[in-house]
Amino acid sequence: MKTRAAIVLVTLLTLIFFSCNSKTDMPETNETADQTFEQGNIKITDTWIRPGAAGMNTAFFFNVTNSSDMPDTLVSAESGIAEIVEIHETYEKGDDMMGMRSVEEVVIPANSTFEFKPMHHHVMLIKVINDLKIDDEATVNLKFKNTGDIKITAKVIDMKTMKH
Amino acid sequence: MNSLKENPNQYNLLRCIATPLIDYCQFLSFIIGMKQSHPSSKMLILFVLLIGFTSCKNKLPIEQDFSKINYQLVDNDNRTVNFFKDFKGKTIVAGYIFTNCPDICPLTTNNMRLVQETLTEDEMKDVQFISISFDPEVDTPETLTKFAEIRNLDLSNWTFLTGSKPVIDSLMKDVGVVAILGDSTITPSGEKINYFVHTDRISLIDKNLQLRKNYIGSKAEIQEIVNDINALN
Numbered sequence: 576m577k578t579r580a581a582i583v584l585v586t587l588l589t590l591i592f593f594s595c596n597s598k599t600d601m602p603e604t605n606e607t608a609d610q611t612f613e614q615g616n617i618k619i620t621d622t623w624i625r626p627g628a629a630g631m632n633t634a635f636f637f638n639v640t641n642s643s644d645m646p647d648t649l650v651s652a653e654s655g656i657a658e659i660v661e662i663h664e665t666y667e668k669g670d671d672m673m674g675m676r677s678v679e680e681v682v683i684p685a686n687s688t689f690e691f692k693p694m695h696h697h698v699m700l701i702k703v704i705n706d707l708k709i710d711d712e713a714t715v716n717l718k719f720k721n722t723g724d725i726k727i728t729a730k731v732i733d734m735k736t737m738k739h
Numbered sequence: 740m741n742s743l744k745e746n747p748n749q750y751n752l753l754r755c756i757a758t759p760l761i762d763y764c765q766f767l768s769f770i771i772g773m774k775q776s777h778p779s780s781k782m783l784i785l786f787v788l789l790i791g792f793t794s795c796k797n798k799l800p801i802e803q804d805f806s807k808i809n810y811q812l813v814d815n816d817n818r819t820v821n822f823f824k825d826f827k828g829k830t831i832v833a834g835y836i837f838t839n840c841p842d843i844c845p846l847t848t849n850n851m852r853l854v855q856e857t858l859t860e861d862e863m864k865d866v867q868f869i870s871i872s873f874d875p876e877v878d879t880p881e882t883l884t885k886f887a888e889i890r891n892l893d894l895s896n897w898t899f900l901t902g903s904k905p906v907i908d909s910l911m912k913d914v915g916v917v918a919i920l921g922d923s924t925i926t927p928s929g930e931k932i933n934y935f936v937h938t939d940r941i942s943l944i945d946k947n948l949q950l951r952k953n954y955i956g957s958k959a960e961i962q963e964i965v966n967d968i969n970a971l972n
Contacts (some may be wrong), residue, residue, distance in 0.1 A: 625845055628885040632932070634841040658926055665842045671955050673843045674936035676922040694957060699841055699930060701924055706889060734849035734890070 579726055592636040610728065616643035617683070617722045621690075622729035627700060627707045633717055634663075635698040636691050641683040649681045656713045657700035664696045675699075680720075707731045743762045798942075799967055803915075812871075814847040815899040817884040822871075822900060822910070829867040830971050831944035832964065834956055835916045837874035838886045839932055843891075843939055847956030851941060852892055853966045862969055865946065868897035873911050873918040873937065875901045914950075916940060919948045945971050 612619040617639040627633025635654075641647050652660045661677045668674050673694075681696055683689045691697050698715065700707075707713060711731040716724055772902055809824045823831075834851050836844035851868050858866060872878035878886075883899035901907070911918060918937040941956040943964065952967055954960075 625841065626888040626889045627841075631882070631885065631889075632839050632841045633845075659924060661924065663841070668936050671919075671939050672917060672936055673939040673957065674921045675842060675934050677924070693846055695841055697842060698899070702926060708889065709891065734845060734852075 584602045606690050612725055612727050614720045614725045617641055617647060617719055617725060618718065619725055619727055622727050623732040623737040624700070624707055624713055624729045625734065626709055626731055629704065629706050630702055633700050633703060633707060635700060636693065637692050637727065637729070638688055639683050640688040641685060643721075644685050645721065646685050647683050647722055649683065649717060650720050651718045652698045652715055653718070654700065654713065654715040655704070656707065656715075659702045660715070661699045662696065663699040663700065709733050745901070748883045799951040801949045801951065802953070805914070805944060805950060806948040808913050810902065810906050812900040812902040812906065812910075813880055815880050815887060817880045818903060820898070820900060822869075823944070826867055826869070827948055828946050829970055831846070831867050831869055832968070833871060833942045833944060835871045835873055835911070835914075835918075835938065835940050836870050837872055837918070837935055837937070838878050838882055839874065839934065843937075843957045845882050847939065847959075848890065848892070849943060849964070850956060850959045850961060851897075852890070853961045854968070855893060855897065856967065857961055857965050862965070862972065863896065865972060866896060866968060871907075871910070872899070872901045872935070873916060874909060874935065875904050875907045905918055907929075914942065943967055943971070
């Protein structure tokens, strides 16, 4: 009788846990442009821009793969689509507080991939000149200390759903 | 326990699990004890199961009462809105944003949109989405409209709110949302663009204007909010 009660109890607990905590991870869409931009040992992939209305701010995201044995550094970004283009990072401040600040440069370590992604580093497009609507394309120039300039074309993509 | 209370999500989950567990232990002892002699014990077990599944629906404790709070705000269509009073009778999903924010606030807004898209037509009944700006000097009704339109948001049950700075500051204090001036950018024309260090939050408020749960806005689990809305409705 005790064994049976234990089985019932375990079953109930499992059911309760799942009924209280049922989560469905939203599928991670992967609509970023398939294009790869490569120069020397630096490869840029997964480029995308959030929609942004004229006069407002938005952000550009991408991955940088450095296949060199030496680190390289992203020192700046330029684009004609916004009044100002800066490298920024989002940071946690504690107590569910979040902030954002500009950073001078980002070092891409040797033989690694660095993700400029939501809630982390991104290229901030401040006061975009024209509306950046879904499916629009824009050009951004990334300047690396060793590799030099890499011109990127990125598509404006409806907000990606993210797994956390 | 204090640290758990400071983290309402963990606290609520633990309460949700622990309370039925205690109930079940007591019920099981009772059932096992009487099973030999009572022919309808299976029905009783089914009843216990039913209570167990529905018990979680009542585990969204009232965190704060907003029913006595009212602020005169302006919506994205430039209409005067009494917040919270005008929304009594609606289950409110509220997010706190500023439109110059390029990362966290768009994520929070997108999570609200995903909740809106996940709810069925029936579940959507009496649900109102509200985004409130804590940067009213920049976020005029026109700016909020542009912010919504560029994202193709469905505004049929979604309102963006702004107001005078003293009113917004007071409202944010009441709802426990902190927004502190942080970094800034000066444009070539000399315009200063401020960025806030701010509480990253989506709130679920019931039809009686009582706060039932806060979520971390940019990281919120869509299905959790959907489940909680359904539990309240």
